[in-house]
Structure formats: C-alpha cells, structure tokens
Amino acid sequence: MPKKQVKTAVIKKEPASLEKISVLIYCPSDLLLTGILNALETDKRIEVATVERGTIENFMEAIKQLKPQVILFANLEPLPHLKEICKAIKEVIKPQIKTQLLLLGNIPSHEEIINLINAGARGYFDLNDPAQQLPEAISVVNKGEIWLPRDKMSTIMDRIISVVGRDMKESTLDQLTPTEFQVLRLIGQGKSNEEIAKIMFISKNTVRSHIKSIYSKLGTHSRLQLALYAINSALF
Numbered sequence: 001m002p003k004k005q006v007k008t009a010v011i012k013k014e015p016a017s018l019e020k021i022s023v024l025i026y027c028p029s030d031l032l033l034t035g036i037l038n039a040l041e042t043d044k045r046i047e048v049a050t051v052e053r054g055t056i057e058n059f060m061e062a063i064k065q066l067k068p069q070v071i072l073f074a075n076l077e078p079l080p081h082l083k084e085i086c087k088a089i090k091e092v093i094k095p096q097i098k099t100q101l102l103l104l105g106n107i108p109s110h111e112e113i114i115n116l117i118n119a120g121a122r123g124y125f126d127l128n129d130p131a132q133q134l135p136e137a138i139s140v141v142n143k144g145e146i147w148l149p150r151d152k153m154s155t156i157m158d159r160i161i162s163v164v165g166r167d168m169k170e171s172t173l174d175q176l177t178p179t180e181f182q183v184l185r186l187i188g189q190g191k192s193n194e195e196i197a198k199i200m201f202i203s204k205n206t207v208r209s210h211i212k213s214i215y216s217k218l219g220t221h222s223r224l225q226l227a228l229y230a231i232n233s234a235l236f
Helices: 030-040 056-066 082-092 110-118 131-142 153-167 178-188 193-200 204-218 223-232
Strands: 021-026 046-052 070-074 100-105 123-126
Touching: 021 030, 021 056, 021 131, 030 046, 030 070, 030 131, 046 056, 056 082, 070 082, 070 131, 082 100, 082 110, 100 131, 110 123, 110 223, 123 131, 178 193, 178 204, 178 223, 193 204, 204 223
Parallel strands: 021 046, 021 070, 070 100, 100 123
Antiparallel strands: none
C-alpha cells in the first residue's frame, strides 16, 4: 500500500528589504500632505502611523504614544524656531534611540542645515527634489544615515567638516586614551554603541562612559561631531 505523502507548510519570511518602516508625519498643509502621501503609497515598506496637523504639543504627544521609526516634519514656510523644535523632538525620542527625524521643506542655508543636524535632524528633503525619492530618504534616515539634497550633498558635507575642524582646532587626539581613540574610530565608521561594545568586548555602559569622556576632551556635543572629527582626522 503506497505511503501517503505528508504535505508540510512552508512559511516564507518577508525579505529584509520589505521590513516595515513606521512613519509619523507632521504637516499642517493639506496640499503638501497630499503630495507626501502620494509619494509614499508606492513603497510597501512605508506605514504611516498617523498624520498630525495641529499644535506642536499634540505632535510631541503623538511621538511619545506611537514611537515611530521615522518622523517626517514637513513645513512650507521656514520656521525661525525649527532648531528648538528639533531639540525638543530629540529630547522626546531619547529613550527610543532608533527614532530618526527627517525634515521636509525649502532647503535653507548650509549653516542652518548644519545647525539642524546638530540639533537632532538626520536629513533634509528639498521640495524641489523628485517626489519618488522621498521613500528612499525615509529608508536612509531609518538606517541612521544622513539624507541631504544630492546636488548639494558634497558642498554641505565639506562645509560641515570645515566647521567641525575650525571648532576643534585646539583639540588633539593626544588627549585620548588608546581605548577612547578606538571608540572614536568606530564612531567614525558609523558603529552603534551596541556594535562598539561587541567589537571591543566591553559593556554598553562602558562605551557610553568613554564617549562622555571623549566629548569632554574634544569639546564636542554630538555624535555627528565625533564622526566628522574622525573622518576629518583620517582615522580609517
């Protein structure tokens, strides 16, 4: 008597490239919001958690409640207090290290972009850029990388590095211990605290202590400054 064939169910895992990215949008303009949603609906990875159009206070509360992976802050008019908004968002998302901020609007001056990135933004999407690039920009900042208008990227990064170099001209690597030097080098490679801990066989708390010491010795205030200092010093 022939044996019965037993069928087994094969569960296919969703490819990593299709992993969902939850996005919280702040956009008071209906016209601009329509364009944003149209640009995002073509990418199956993007999930819009909610759209906030009201007060900044309600927007901040939505961040706390939803804990999105990416915050898209869109505004047509330049806001004089945008830097302070970025800082406030950074404080709100501090417990959620993986939440990233992408600004969307008319591209400001190079100096202003530097200030916004130092205040917590991970990128700036120019209204003049092709709409189909918006999902890519969200994906890039979700990875912890920086997004800037492609035609201005080189100029802006050169400007950032020159500013960092100027601000640190009195600082030298000689102040760092060998361990701190290695931590700085890994930060320049874009490694997270967890990755640094694994590579160096130390705890994440120890990594944080080293970074705090590096901040003090080099007179820096952000991880971006440390990364750019490492790049400017050709540490890798």
